[in-house]
Structures are given as structure tokens and as C-alpha cells.
Amino acid sequence: MSRIAEVFRNLRQNGKKALVGFVTAGDPSIPESIEIIKQMCRSGLDVLELGVPFSDPTADGPVIQRSSGRAIQAGVTMAGVLGMVEQIREFSAVPIVLFSYYNPILAYGAEEFYRDSVRAGADGVLVVDLPPEESDELTGQWGADLDFIRLVAPTTPVQRMAKIAARATGFIYMVSMTGVTGSGGLDVSAIERVAADLKESCNGLPICIGFGISTPEQVARLCPIADGVVIGSAFERIIESCPAGGEAAAKVGELVFSMKKAMAAYV
Amino acid sequence: MKLAGTITAGDVTALDAGNLLPDEAGHFGVYGGRYVAETLMPAIIELDEAYRSICSKANFQAQLARLLKDYAGRPTPLFRAARLTESLGGATIYLKREDLAHTGAHKINNTLGQALLAKFMGKTKVIAETGAGQHGVATATAAALFGMECKVFMGREDIARQAPNVQRMKLLGAEVVQVDSGTGTLKDAMNEALRYWVGSVRDTFYIIGSVAGPHPYPEMVRDFQRVIGDEAREQIFEAEGSLPSMLIACVGGGSNAMGLFYPFLNLPVEMVGVEAAGHGIDTGKHAVTLGAGSVGVLHGSKSYVLQDEFGQIKEAHSVSAGLDYPGVGPEHAWLKDKGRVRYESIKDKQALRAFQMLCSMEGIIPALESSHAVAQAMIEAVRRPPTDIIIVNLSGRGDKDLGIVSEYL
Numbered sequence: 001m002s003r004i005a006e007v008f009r010n011l012r013q014n015g016k017k018a019l020v021g022f023v024t025a026g027d028p029s030i031p032e033s034i035e036i037i038k039q040m041c042r043s044g045l046d047v048l049e050l051g052v053p054f055s056d057p058t059a060d061g062p063v064i065q066r067s068s069g070r071a072i073q074a075g076v077t078m079a080g081v082l083g084m085v086e087q088i089r090e091f092s093a094v095p096i097v098l099f100s101y102y103n104p105i106l107a108y109g110a111e112e113f114y115r116d117s118v119r120a121g122a123d124g125v126l127v128v129d130l131p132p133e134e135s136d137e138l139t140g141q142w143g144a145d146l147d148f149i150r151l152v153a154p155t156t157p158v159q160r161m162a163k164i165a166a167r168a169t170g171f172i173y174m175v176s177m178t179g180v181t182g183s184g185g186l187d188v189s190a191i192e193r194v195a196a197d198l199k200e201s202c203n204g205l206p207i208c209i210g211f212g213i214s215t216p217e218q219v220a221r222l223c224p225i226a227d228g229v230v231i232g233s234a235f236e237r238i239i240e241s242c243p244a245g246g247e248a249a250a251k252v253g254e255l256v257f258s259m260k261k262a263m264a265a266y267v
Numbered sequence: 268m269k270l271a272g273t274i275t276a277g278d279v280t281a282l283d284a285g286n287l288l289p290d291e292a293g294h295f296g297v298y299g300g301r302y303v304a305e306t307l308m309p310a311i312i313e314l315d316e317a318y319r320s321i322c323s324k325a326n327f328q329a330q331l332a333r334l335l336k337d338y339a340g341r342p343t344p345l346f347r348a349a350r351l352t353e354s355l356g357g358a359t360i361y362l363k364r365e366d367l368a369h370t371g372a373h374k375i376n377n378t379l380g381q382a383l384l385a386k387f388m389g390k391t392k393v394i395a396e397t398g399a400g401q402h403g404v405a406t407a408t409a410a411a412l413f414g415m416e417c418k419v420f421m422g423r424e425d426i427a428r429q430a431p432n433v434q435r436m437k438l439l440g441a442e443v444v445q446v447d448s449g450t451g452t453l454k455d456a457m458n459e460a461l462r463y464w465v466g467s468v469r470d471t472f473y474i475i476g477s478v479a480g481p482h483p484y485p486e487m488v489r490d491f492q493r494v495i496g497d498e499a500r501e502q503i504f505e506a507e508g509s510l511p512s513m514l515i516a517c518v519g520g521g522s523n524a525m526g527l528f529y530p531f532l533n534l535p536v537e538m539v540g541v542e543a544a545g546h547g548i549d550t551g552k553h554a555v556t557l558g559a560g561s562v563g564v565l566h567g568s569k570s571y572v573l574q575d576e577f578g579q580i581k582e583a584h585s586v587s588a589g590l591d592y593p594g595v596g597p598e599h600a601w602l603k604d605k606g607r608v609r610y611e612s613i614k615d616k617q618a619l620r621a622f623q624m625l626c627s628m629e630g631i632i633p634a635l636e637s638s639h640a641v642a643q644a645m646i647e648a649v650r651r652p653p654t655d656i657i658i659v660n661l662s663g664r665g666d667k668d669l670g671i672v673s674e675y676l
């Protein structure tokens with residue numbers, strides 16, 4: 001069983017939900033990013049989504065665009081991201097999902113990427129702009145040591161949900177809204193409807209909801225609907241607002257902690 | 268293979284060019300495809316189905332044909348550039364006058380097609396990205412014609428260097444959204460249009476301006492632009508009784524080039540696509556995607572892109588905003604690999620010289636984009652006898668460029 005599957009199984013057995021945290025790898029620098037992740041893990045993070053920076057992130061709002069820009073400025077490459085995975089493995093067993101656009105993976109090489117990310121200790125990969133129609137060219141030669149997280153959006157028709165779910169492993173990432181990351185206007189009843197359809201199609205695979213979730217209250221409201229929630233821009237906003245070392249890690253850790261607390265109170 | 272001179276305009280004697288259509292998922296060989304966020308996938312699948320079911324219908328075709336004729340002013344003339352030809356002393360140069368189409372560039376062929384499709388699909392809002400502003404103007408024009416709401420995304424840098432077109436778009440009732448991210452050029456405008464579309468996809472039609480983007484755009488835009496080549500084939504046959512020896516067009520995303528080339532792909536005609544070499548390939552400041560890029564995925568399709576070894580997209584550079592793009596349509600990537608089309612590049616300075624030549628010798632002010640094709644034609648013509656015929660796609664007129672040109676000359 002994959003590390004991701006194991007975490008969700010344990011949470012389910014205890015009636016708990018997962019807090020999935022996204023940060024761009026190496027924002028604002030690799031050592032500071034490692035400190036931030038360390039604090040997130042200490043504060044109770046269940047799954048880490050480590051963002052591979054890309055120059056043209058077309059599914060991301062301004063906050064993650066800028067964080068991606070800072071990481072690229074800091075010289076973060078795919079090899080650098082995989083190096084971070086190795087470092088994280090020295091202090092944490094948290095499941096790590098590499099969150100990337102396709103082009104940096106293509107440039108690294110499909111087989112090399114699989115080999116090196118498994119070797120570094122990553123557990124899954126999510127490629128934002130690689131729908132099931134195109135993903136065989138990447139995963140065709142892969143073994144079973146990396147979960148392939150797939151996305152379902154509010155615009156995805158029900159039959160398509162089933163097709164996507166049938167090919168997904170690890171968990172399904174349910175996009176909460178028709179928009180890019182960091183958008184406002186969360187509509188809980190619309191999310192409930194999509195989640196209900198998705199549950200019918202996904203054969204028990206865990207569902208995590210993400211995009212535009214930023215407060216502990218929202219986390220509390222969404223956790224009954226799914227197996228987990230994904231927070232990204234809210235962490236990146238903190239990182240952006242405190243560039244001088246040390247502080248960001250503590251503040252991000254606090255937000256993780258308060259979100260976990262909100263989840264525990266609700267469940 | 269028959270000789271060029273013996274083939275009639277209607278003759279489609281095939282060269283061994285293989286299958287010219289992409290597969291069902293939109294792949295031209297290994298290129299093309301659909302590399303977009305899941306939120307957009309249902310919309311582009313719906314678009315593909317609508318495109319196939321609506322655009323082949325007689326009603327759609329009749330309406331589009333009427334618009335192209337009565338509104339856009341087609342067919343555009345094929346003009347023999349006699350003084351330019353004589354001064355070079357080589358092959359006979361003809362200009363396909365897309366600069367004379369309504370709004371001043373070939374872009375209108377595509378926006379009328381897509382806006383009409385949007386209307387048939389019941390969409391009332393359209394968005395577009397633009398570099399030179401020609402596609403933005405053409406989209407704003409079609410939107411005004413159909414009474415649609417229109418937003419055009421344009422980079423900060425391009426807004427500055429193509430100011431007349433910004434004014435035109437506003438007059439036509441479009442909202443021009445300034446894009447500050449990245450280098451503030453066409454690539455960033457397209458990023459922002461895609462992001463906006465992710466948030467508005469339920470009621471908004473995205474009119475992409477070139478043969479780029481996810482399937483079905485490269486195929487659809489080419490089909491709306493092939494009218495250029497279809498007309499040119501008839502016109503050159505009428506004028507010279509033969510096929511041309513060579514076609515030349517500039518390549519940004521590649522729509523005016525695909526439009527001219529496509530109807531000739533199976534015929535014995537040489538084709539040259541011209542990319543913008545900016546300050547020169549060796550300086551790194553250029554937009555020579557096919558000639559100096561590598562295979563990657565940008566803006567929804569796989570093709571050649573300008574990128575570093577880590578897969579980060581590089582900035583392009585060209586004096587002409589419409590060619591200042593680090594990607595290129597997937598069909599061009601395929602035609603390059605097959606060796607069917609030769610791709611060359613022209614520097615800023617050469618393009619500006621060609622711009623001046625055409626102004627003074629033919630009384631035509633070409634767009635800086637098109638000036639790259641003219642510059643290449645000047646190189647090709649001197650190597651060939653007067654019996655050879657070169658058709659150059661004069662994709663647009665240069666009024667928009669007077670500000671930049673006066674800075675350089």
C-alpha cells in the first residue's frame with residue numbers, strides 16, 4: 001500500500017480528515033522552504049504537495065504565480081525539488097505529492113522523473129495540464145511506486161468523472177470552483193453537489209477539495225464533504241508577506257495548526 | 268509528379284505528403300494534443316464537437332462566405348510586385364494582399380469564423396489574447412458585428428508599442444485588459460486569457476488568434492485561414508496559368524502561413540516559413556522557435572518552444588509584436604520534421620529594410636510581421652530566374668507600426 005493510501009486509511013478509520021498543504025518548492029529559498037515544511041509537518045500536516053515552479057503557470061492565480069517566480073529566481077530546478085524531497089525524508093514520513101506543470105517534467109525526461117522521484121522518496125505526482133487523454137505518454141513506462149493524482153473540476157460531466165477516477169490512484173483532487181488557484185467565492189452547496197456525483201464515481205478513492213480555501217472556518221465547513229482539503233495560496237500569502245528568514249515558517253505552522261484544530265473540532 | 272507548370276488550379280495531384288489531418292485527439296504526429304487544466308477540458312471537447320457539427324453545415328458556410336465577401340472584402344487581391352521584382356532581377360514576386368482585408372490583416376478571417384461559431388453555440392461573451400493588436404482588433408470587430416461582449420488581453424509592452432490598435436479596440440467597444448506578468452508580451456497575454464477562461468468557461472468563448480493552443484484550435488484556425496491559400500491558388504492560375512514555385516509567409520504562431528500553405532501542401536510547391544530572428548539567434552534575443560527551440564508543451568499543445576534545459580519558457584524577442592512569441596503552432600512543428608516546409612529566420616534590421624523597400628517601391632506599407640516574409644522573398648528571388656513565381660503572404664498593413672519604425676529609421 002502506498003504511503004498516501006495508508007494515511008487516508010488511517011484517517012478514515014479514526015473518522016478524521018486530511019489537511020493537504022501546498023507550497024512552492026524553494027520559495028523563497030530552498031533552506032527557508034525546508035524550514036517552512038518542517039514546521040508544517042510538526043503542526044500536523046497530513047499530506048504535502050510540493051509545487052515544482054514553472055514560468056507559465058496558467059492554472060494559477062497571482063499568489064502562486066509570484067511564488068513560482070520567486071523559486072525560479074532562487075534557482076530551483078526539478079533536480080533541486082527532488083533534492084528537497086530527500087531532505088524532507090530525513091525528518092518526516094509525510095506523503096509527498098509533486099505538483100507540476102507538464103513541461104518541466106518533459107524536459108527532465110519521463111523515465112528519469114519517475115526513477116528519481118521514487119528514489120528521492122516522493123509518493124505521488126499531479127500534473128495540472130496533463131489530462132487523461134494525454135497522460136499515457138508520461139506514465140506509460142512507469143511502475144506502481146508513484147500515485148498519479150488526477151483532477152476533477154466543477155465543469156467535469158459525470159461520465160467523465162468516472163473515466164478520470166478509474167485511472168486515478170492515491171486520491172482525487174476535486175477542484176472547488178471554476179477558476180484558478182487563490183480565487184475567491186467558495187460555494188459550499190455547489191461543492192456538495194459535485195462531491196456527491198464524484199463519490200458515486202470514484203470507487204472509494206479518497207477525495208480532497210482544493211482551490212480558494214484559506215481559513216480554518218472554511219476548512220471546518222468542507223471537511224464533512226470530503227476526505228481532505230488542500231490549502232495553497234493561503235500559505236503562499238504568508239510566505240510572501242514575511243520574506244526575512246524564520247518568521248514565515250512559524251506563521252505557516254500556526255495556520256496549519258489552527259486548521260487542524262478546526263477540523264478536529266468539526267469531525 | 269507533374270511539373271508545376273502543367274498543373275491546373277483544381278488539380279490536387281498528391282505529393283507523398285501523407286495524411287494531412289490530425290488524429291481525433293488533435294495530434295499532428297507527436298505534436299498538438301490537449302494539455303490544459305481539467306476545468307477547460309469539457310469546454311474544448313464541446314468546442315471540438317460544435318466545430319465539427321456546425322461548421323460543415325451549409326447554413327454556417329453560407330453565412331461565413333457572405334461575411335468574408337461583403338464585410339471583410341474578400342477575395343483579397345494577388346498583386347504582382349513589378350518594381351520590386353525588377354529591382355531584384357530574379358523570380359517574379361506576387362503579394363497576397365491580406366493587408367487589404369477589413370481591419371488590415373488576415374486575422375479577420377479567423378475571428379469571423381470563430382465568432383460566428385460562438386453565435387451558433389449561443390455564447391454571448393468572447394475573449395482573446397493579442398500581441399500586435401491585430402487579432403485583438405479583429406476580435407473586437409467581430410464582437411461588435413455580432414453584438415457580443417469582448418475582452419482582449421494584451422501585454423504591457425505591446426500596449427505601449429502598438430498603441431493605435433489599443434485605441435481601435437476600445438472604439439470598437441472591447442475592454443483591453445493589461446497584462447503585467449512576465450515580459451508583458453503575447454505569451455503572457457495568452458497565459459492571462461487562459462486563466463480568465465478557466466474562471467469564465469461556462470459562458471465565454473475563447474477566440475484564439477493563431478494555429479496554437481489545445482485541439483481543436485490549431486486545426487480550426489487553419490481551416491478558417493485556408494481561404495488565403497484557396498484564393499491564391501485560383502488567382503495565380505488565372506494570372507500565370509501555373510502554380511507558383513514558392514510560397515513565403517512569416518510565422519509567429521503560424522496562422523497566416525498555415526492559411527496560405529495548407530491548400531498547396533499536396534502540390535509541388537516549395538514553402539518557406541519565416542521566423543523572427545530579432546537581434547540574431549546567437550544573441551539569444553530572438554523568436555526563432557522552430558529553428559532554435561526544442562520540443563515542449565506551452566499553451567495547451569506540444570510543439571517547439573523556446574525554453575531552457577529545465578523546461579522554463581524563455582522570453583522571445585522581435586521588433587514585431589506579432590512574432591514575439593516563444594511557441595509555434597503544432598502543425599508547423601510537424602511540417603518541419605517532415606521536411607515539407609523550410610523554416611528560415613530574418614533579423615529585425617533585415618525586416619525594417621524590407622519594410623522600407625516595399626514602401627518606396629510598391630507604395631505599400633506592410634506590417635512589421637509581414638516585412639519578415641518580404642525580406643526572405645528578396646533573398647529567395649535573387650537566386651531564381653524570372654520564370655519562377657514567388658507568392659508572399661502580405662499578412663497585414665503597417666499603420667500600427669509607424670511609431671516603432673520611426674524609432675529605428
Ligand SMILES: Cc1ncc(COP(=O)(O)O)c(C=O)c1O
Pocket residue numbers: 372373398399400401402476477478517518519520521522523524588589590634636637662663664
Ligand atoms: C499582420 C500580422 N502578421 C502575422 C502575425 C503573426 O501571426 P501568425 O503567425 O499566426 O500569422 C500577426 C500577429 O499579430 C500579424 O498581426
